[in-house]
Structures are given as structure tokens and as C-alpha cells.
Amino acid sequence: MAGNFISRGFKGRRRETDATLKERIPPGQYETKDFPVLSAGPTPRTSLERWNFSIYGEIGEELKWTWDEFQKLPRETVMVDIHCVTKWSKLDTVWTGVSVDTLLAGIDLDRQPVRYLIAFCDGGYTTNLPLTDVRGGKAWIAYEYDGKLLTPEHGGPARLLVPHLYFWKSAKWVRGFKLLTEDRPGFWESVGYHNYGDPWNEQRYAGD
């Protein structure tokens, strides 16, 4: 893939990270102060009147919230580092949203056989996760970024936020979870990306 030719004087856009921050950058990543937008499709523009979030699947019931109902749920503001599989990491990003624990509280998961979820989104994007990775304060449905309502370009009205995994798991334009007993690969997982995606073990691609 890489030849032997070096472009004289070319440095590229990467940045040197402050030594005190290096431990926060996973292997193979570099820090950016921008917020690059990568999309698998056109930006959906869902009105808040039409928006809802649902949880259903192999649990025998369906939970659903309209936007107004969602806004009444307990909200949290968190500061997290995010890591994209295309190698950029952005530190100290601030999000506000509803913890997934809050949304799952209405389901007695200990008495259900479900172990996985598929997050589904406007525009058709999907990603899969083990249920344990969205519980215990590890995941949110975020509707604000940096104190402002999330713009459509960055995933608004709401996106999934799972910062301990590569950012393709933090699905933009999320509309709900389907809970499953068996794991099923999502959009990128089905074409060669890692099924789990832990940046600290550099699990970018299937087989890593």
C-alpha cells in the first residue's frame, strides 16, 4: 500500500499533542481541535414534532418518548473524549442528554434474555452494541453539544453517545434501540469494521 516515495516538505494536518495529554490519546490516534463531520448519507432533517425515541425488540413491550417527554427526563451534562476510527481524537467535548440507564430503567432486564442492541437512525444508519456497554453510566442520548442544541450536521435532534468506543458507534440521528438475544452487525460492522471497537485495544477492523 505505502510506496517508498516521500513528498518533500509535506507534513499534513496532524498536531502534536501536549505531553500531559498524550495518555488520553489512544494508540494510533492524533488530537484535533476541529470537529470533522463524516457522514454515511445525506443529513436527515427530522422535525421535533415528528421525532420520537423507542426501545423495543425481544422484550415483549415497546417504550416510546416524544421530544417533549424526552426533554422532561433527567438530563446530564458530561465532558468526554471522543475517538474516531479515522484516527482523530477530540478531548473534553461537552454533551447534554439523557443517560441510557434512565431509558432502560423501565425494563426489568435481569428477567429478559436480551444481551445486545441495534441502534437505528433516520437515514438508515445502524450500529450494534452489547447491552452492558450502554449501561452503568457509559452511554447517553445526547441532544446538546457544547451547551447548544445539536445541529443536524452533528447528529441532531439527538445522537447516541458511547465515548468509550470508536465514534462510529455513537450513531447520529438515533431514533431508538432494538434489543436482541443475538448480536447482529450494523452498517460499518458488516463491511469489515470491528464488531466491538475499543480504541484502547485499537480494535478498528474485524480480526483486530
Added chain:
Amino acid sequence: MERLNWQLGTVVEIRQETPSVKSLILDVPDWARHAAGQHVDVRLTAEDGYQTQRSYSIASPPEETYLMLTVERIEGGEVSPYLTDELRVGDGIELRGPIGGYFVWETNDERSNNSPLFLIGGGSGIVPLMAMIRHRANSAQTVPTKLLYSSSSYEDIIYRDELGRLSAKDPSLRVIHTLTRRQPENWTGYGRRIDRAMLAEIAWQPAENPLAFVCGPTALVETVATNLQELGYGPGRIKTERFGPTGG
């Protein structure tokens, strides 16, 4: 068709076209003859192995010995400032091509024989269209051709003098400029973004079976394509190439 491999070209000349645009003239040994409208992928590699790639349309016509790429410097860009600010005569540059079979114009193409050409470009979108215009001139073609070219100002018109010379000596080539941001004093040409009314005034009539090539910023390409459809240009008679937000 063979699978394309990365080739190493050498910069033999650098030409300033406008304050923010340069042409790179490259010697590429064993270059396979390209067609007007095609592009190359350029790959840059840093010392630590970091690589990045961009596509650039070929400005030179197929019969030219050297390959010409014309690059607009995008502020904050990763690749174009390297090509316009850093690259020197004698430097090597990796490229792959020629690429593309959809956005091409060839003089022996059945689809375009006897079809008047309507070329519409914005900013650096002129580059593949210029390859077509140069090829047409070199082949002594007289297919009636109109170029509608949108630039932000007179100083930003790429290939301005050459277009002037070519159209002055060839009555079958008509060059129409529109300047969107500022116009010189005594400017009598168009002074706004391309819109439906402008196209309606200039475009060949659908009954003449024209072939349109539209290239430049995505917004311009989509506006023009939509309007040409509404003016009656049929499917397959409007070819588009989007350059993204800034045209390069």
C-alpha cells in the same frame, strides 16, 4: 483496461494563473494518453508514513506531452497549500490516472458529434472544461461551443488571456463570463451567480441536441443541472462533476 498504478511525476514548471491558483506542469514517464475531462488522484506521503489523497482534474489536452494540473489554494486545506506553496520545480509528485469515463469529451464520440457544446464552470471547475476547449482547438474542431464561466472577480478568472485568444480567433467558440463578487469599472458582462434567467438567455435550445458539461462547486453544479433540466435538456445530455464546497 488496466488497473491503474501509482506513478511518479516530476514538476517541470509552475505557473501562477491567478493570485490563488497555480498550474503544475508535470513530466510523467509512460503516461497513458488521457481524455479531456478526466482527472488524477494525487497522493502525498509525510516522513512518518502519513498519507492523504485528493483528486485533481487534468487541465492539459490529450495531445500535450506534459501533464498540467491546475490547483486552487484553499485556505486551511491540507493538500492544496502544499501544492501551491511548498512544491518546487524538480520535486516529485505521486499520482494515479487517468480516471473517469463519464465526464469526458472526445472528438470522435458519437454522442457528441454534431451536438453543440455548452460548458458551464465555476471557479476551479473550469479545469476539466479547459482540457476540452484546448483539445477542441488543437483538433481544429468547429462544433459550436459556448462556455459560461463564473468567477468571483476579473482577477480570479483562470486562463483568462488564453480564453480570450481562443475565442477571438474562433467564431464557433463563445466565452461568456459572469463575475459574482466584484466587477471592474466599465464591465458590461454578467455580474451575478448563474441562475435560471442567465441560462435561459445563453443555453443552446434543446432542439439542437446540445451536450452540457457542468463543473465546479456542488451548489453551482446542482443549480445549473436542475435549471437545464427544466429548460428541456434531456437525460444523458447534462454531465456533472461536483467539486465540493469550494470548487477544489
Added chain:
Amino acid sequence: MDDNDLRLDGNAAGGLLNEVFRFEMTAAATTCSGCGAIKPVGELMLYGHGMGIILRCAGCDVALIRITHIRGCYRLDLSGMICLQIDADIQ
């Protein structure tokens, strides 16, 4: 400017498509499984830069072609396309 103004089209995928196919692909005609539209690859909308290439129908947004290139292995999903017509004479 909305972010649709950022998008490129299938012409920009020509290099990667050439890696996978032996034919010139930007002029190849695709039939969309969503709306039946028949368009050259050059007129499909390109997304996904960095992770892979997704070419979508300009009319109905169905993904006709998905390609990733990971460690020398290409994976293609063409399930969004009913028919791909390649003119073998095109060089």
C-alpha cells in the same frame, strides 16, 4: 450553505472503483432498487470519506454501492443496486 453543498459525486470514487473493477466505472449505469432510476455512477452521491465509500441514489438516497478497503481487502455491498451495466468498449 447546507452540508449537501459539501458532497461529491461518483466521479471522485473513480480511483477506488478502478482498484476493484477492471472496467471504467464512472460511466457504468446503475439501476436503483429503491426507485428504479437508471443513472451513471458519476451521477450518484458520494459519502463516507475516511471510512469507506458509499454511493447513493440522488433521487431516493438508497445506498447502491458500499465499499471498504481494509488491510488490502475490499468488501463490497451492492445490494442496493438491481443491475449494473458496463459498456466493455469504454476505455
